[in-house]
Amino acid sequence: MREYLAKIDWNNTLKNKTATECWNVLMSEIDCIVDKFVLLEKQGKWSKKKHLSKEVIRKIKYNQMMWKRYRHTGSEEDYNIYKEALNQATAEIRNSKNKMNKKYLLI
Structure with a gap:
């Protein structure tokens, strides 16, 4: 230019x-x-990670939904549901990453 x-x-x-x-x-x-x-590029909300399956994304969204519910109500019961959803989403993400790493190591 x-x-x-x-x-x-x-x-x-x-x-x-x-x-x-x-x-x-x-x-x-x-x-x-x-x-x-100047190149114009459409920007999305976030780029999809290769290791994130539909199941992982579903658990992440469920976790976000439970967080919003807890923030809205403030109840201890909703907090416990949120924590369980968080733990499940975190575990699923870790498992998915490990599967992908093993897949690439075997190739």
């Missing part, structure tokens, strides 16, 4: 123009350069 901007003859381009016209020319050049050189 810097080289592209350096190649433009700014003296002739902006000659005999008002400040507003110069600003509009500059902004149109910058917009053109951004469209040409």
Whole structure:
């Protein structure tokens, strides 16, 4: 982008123009350069990890749902349910990672 901007003859381009016209020319050049050189990438919420199966993702979402329920009610019973969901999700993530590591080690 810097080289592209350096190649433009700014003296002739902006000659005999008002400040507003110069600003509009500059902004149109910058917009053109951004469209040409800057890649736009759609960003998602999070990228899927290869070791996360549907079952693991389901347990993570269940854990998040239980956390929201506990925060809403504040009851000890909901906290215990949340802790159990957290432990299950953590164990499932660890098992999934270990399976994937073993799979790659055997290849």
